Each structure stands twice: as C-alpha cells, then as structure tokens.
Amino acid sequence: MRPTLTHIALHVPELQPCVDFYREFCGMQVIHERAGKGSKIVWMAEPGKEHQFIFVIMPGGTDRDLAADDYSHFGFAVDSREAVDAIAQRAATAGCLVWASRDEPYPVGYYCGLRDPAGNYVEFSYGQPLGPGSEAMPIP
Structure with missing residues (x-):
C-alpha cells in the first residue's frame, strides 16, 4: 500500500480565531474536539471529506x-x-x-x-x- 496524505497538523497561537477563519473562509467544519495541548485539539474538514483529509489545529504555536x-x-x-x-x-x-x-x-x-x-x-x-x-x- 502506498502512503496517503490524510491531514496537516497546525500549532497556532490562538485556537478559536483559527477555527473561525477556516469555518468562515474555507467552509470547513469541526468534526472532532478533544482535550489536549493546554485546552483542546480540533479536527476540521470540508463537508463530505471527513475521512479523506483534515486539518488538526492545536494551541501553543507561534x-x-x-x-x-x-x-x-x-x-x-x-x-x-x-x-x-x-x-x-x-x-x-x-x-x-x-x-x-x-x-x-x-x-x-x-x-x-x-x-x-x-x-x-x-x-x-x-x-x-x-x-x-x-x-x-x-x-x-
């Protein structure tokens, strides 16, 4: 089996503004949230692509x-x-x-x-x- 690109993980300075940006401009939706990295980790995907490609957004970046x-x-x-x-x-x-x-x-x-x-x-x-x-x- 060849590798398949499934996600990109992003450390961001502030979580909620990034979630709002990708929701508003890219039409992505939150498909999963869990505790972690000081607050929570959010998975976002385009509707219908939840099993193909996601952004994992985590707080704590620069x-x-x-x-x-x-x-x-x-x-x-x-x-x-x-x-x-x-x-x-x-x-x-x-x-x-x-x-x-x-x-x-x-x-x-x-x-x-x-x-x-x-x-x-x-x-x-x-x-x-x-x-x-x-x-x-x-x-x-």
Missing part, C-alpha cells in the same frame, strides 16, 4: 510571520473567478488579504491569498488543474 513574497500556502479551489473575487473582498474587509485577485498563466490560474490568524497563507483559486471538475484538464 505566529508564522511570512514575508509578502513567501508563497507557502494551503490551496483551496473555488468554482469561478467571481468566487475568488468575493473571497478577496471579504478578506480585505476583514483585514486578512495578502494577495489581491490576480491572473497567472496556466496552470496557476486566477487566485487570491489570505493570511489566517496564525500567519499561514491560504490561496483560493479558479482554473488550476486541481480540485473538483479538473479531472479532464491536463497537467503540464
């Missing part, structure tokens, strides 16, 4: 403090350029937009970037050969 030109990020696909723009607008209002909506050559597509409360960058993209509906798209 702010990532990424530079504006650091493109380390978590990537989420959305279904249109308008959805990217809507997220960017909400993020600008919330003060967490780091990359305004922009168009890059294939396979990057149209995207924006947000900063979560722990300092991680989160990309929302349309037109990449990844995510729902992309199976018919070639990967160069």
Whole structure:
C-alpha cells in the first residue's frame, strides 16, 4: 500500500480565531474536539471529506510571520473567478488579504491569498488543474 496524505497538523497561537477563519473562509467544519495541548485539539474538514483529509489545529504555536513574497500556502479551489473575487473582498474587509485577485498563466490560474490568524497563507483559486471538475484538464 502506498502512503496517503490524510491531514496537516497546525500549532497556532490562538485556537478559536483559527477555527473561525477556516469555518468562515474555507467552509470547513469541526468534526472532532478533544482535550489536549493546554485546552483542546480540533479536527476540521470540508463537508463530505471527513475521512479523506483534515486539518488538526492545536494551541501553543507561534505566529508564522511570512514575508509578502513567501508563497507557502494551503490551496483551496473555488468554482469561478467571481468566487475568488468575493473571497478577496471579504478578506480585505476583514483585514486578512495578502494577495489581491490576480491572473497567472496556466496552470496557476486566477487566485487570491489570505493570511489566517496564525500567519499561514491560504490561496483560493479558479482554473488550476486541481480540485473538483479538473479531472479532464491536463497537467503540464
């Protein structure tokens, strides 16, 4: 059996703001909570993906403090350029937009970037050969 990526575990400075961010901007849901790491550990997943891939969020981390030109990020696909723009607008209002909506050559597509409360960058993209509906798209 080959290994399968199932989760990413994040230590964050403050737990609840990160849970709220991933719920509000990414549509993730809390699927499990338990005591640990000084307060609690939270598992979050996209609806319907609870057995495929989750974020494990734990308190006790430090702010990532990424530079504006650091493109380390978590990537989420959305279904249109308008959805990217809507997220960017909400993020600008919330003060967490780091990359305004922009168009890059294939396979990057149209995207924006947000900063979560722990300092991680989160990309929302349309037109990449990844995510729902992309199976018919070639990967160069």
